[in-house]
Amino acid sequence: MSEHKELVIVGAGLAGPLLSIYMARRGHKVSVYELRADMRKQDIPAGRSINLALAERGINALREAGALSLIEDQLIAMRGRMIHDHDGSQVLQPYGQKEGEVIYSVARGELNKRLMDLAEQKHGVEFHFDHRLHTLQPESCAMEFKRSHDDSIVRVAAERVMATDGGGSIVRRTMAAYSGYDSHEEILPHAYKELRIPAAENGKHRIDGNSLHIWPRGGFMLIALPNPGGDFTVTLFLPSEGPISFVELDGREEVSAFFQAHFPDTVALLPDLEKDFFANPAGELGTIRSYPYHYKDKILLLGDAAHAVVPFHGQGMNCAFEDCLELDRILDQCGDDWGDAFAAFSKQRKPNCDAIADMALENYLEMRDSVTDPIYLLQKKLSFKLENQYADRFIPRYSMVMFHHEIPYAEAKHRGEIQAGILRELTAGKTSLDEVDFQLAGRLISEKLECMG
């Protein structure tokens, strides 16, 4: 016998609970099934990356769901990238130039727990933990879940299923096998490992607590995001194989020598470097592109299940949250006609999710390499100046992605390409802003960039 449910959401990571709030607010009876135990009752790791960068798209989706106020006390503003050179010198590169143009560090676990509390307590969403989706019949939405504590099988049927079961989504794999729809994964040849800078004895941050720290080293990099307790979550991004890679760092001495050679100013900040290095696994990174995101009016993929991206633009969660808000808006327009809404969601989100996937890949190069390049720095200064002078036409691409939720990702990417051409032309052979021809800048901008609505 299987239990019958109206709307099942598979996966209670970051997107699932927010989606459940949106759907319950529309009057649907929502049941969420999650493979892990309830992190509010058991101390379990929240999965990948301990903290994340939350930006305007994610904030807007939380705000619209009435969830932002719940998490505000946990947000740490990061006003820019603090670049750490080999010699230990530090330079702040602000993310934006206007009041409020900051991004926020937030703890994944705390965000996840508070969203689940809100969904359960205010919106009556039912959560079922320790339920791993094992099989799904797309036509009937009949599902089998496995429970790890006794290996039992729970059968559930639903009118429809929304899948927020992450990059390894079994729902996406089932849809691809069943209907032959397009899905492919590109694994990055680089992986990541998390480390920790503990708080100072007085409980304060040991390095600036309102920046995202980067140690760019060309082919690899280290980053650190602040936590409310005064500590930092540090992430090493490094090739998986090759002369400078995770495979080469196979002993305590190798790890210690690697950090001494490439990140000497971090050695005193990382007292548990070798212990953490071998205790924490190296995580894989990749991009998932699939299409369509739906199957008839039965199944919809959202978040990483549909379109995982590499983390270098800090947008995976933000994009997953934006998915939830977009679906809600589309349902308003379609009068809850699920077939039309799912098809519209696939069509509207695909170009935007592909665009952020591309920009996230490009940003890896920028973070680990270009941020120290004089021409990059000149172009960044120039783009802030052009934004001041031509606010209705020119906004730096990073700002469009991080601070302007009203500009879709695909438009940010398209305008960003045109702007990059303009910046290249204006800075060719130049070393300072004084040498830039601002008359030419005005002409190029009005010829090439349409006014933003």
Ligand SMILES: Cc1cc2nc3c(=O)[nH]c(=O)nc-3n(C[C@H](O)[C@H](O)[C@H](O)COP(=O)(O)OP(=O)(O)OC[C@H]3O[C@@H](n4cnc5c(N)ncnc54)[C@H](O)[C@@H]3O)c2cc1C
């Ligand atoms: C190192 C790193 C750093 C990142 N930094 C940022 C950042 O700064 N900013 C940002 O916006 N994004 C960031 N991201 C991306 C972000 O983590 C993801 O985009 C986000 O978690 C996607 O949310 P989701 O709900 O779609 O998937 P997830 O959060 O992965 O949740 C999926 C859930 O489904 C459950 N599940 C999986 N399979 C099953 C099953 N068979 N049955 C039942 N449940 C299942 C999982 O247990 C999990 O709880 C980062 C990612 C990484 C790896």
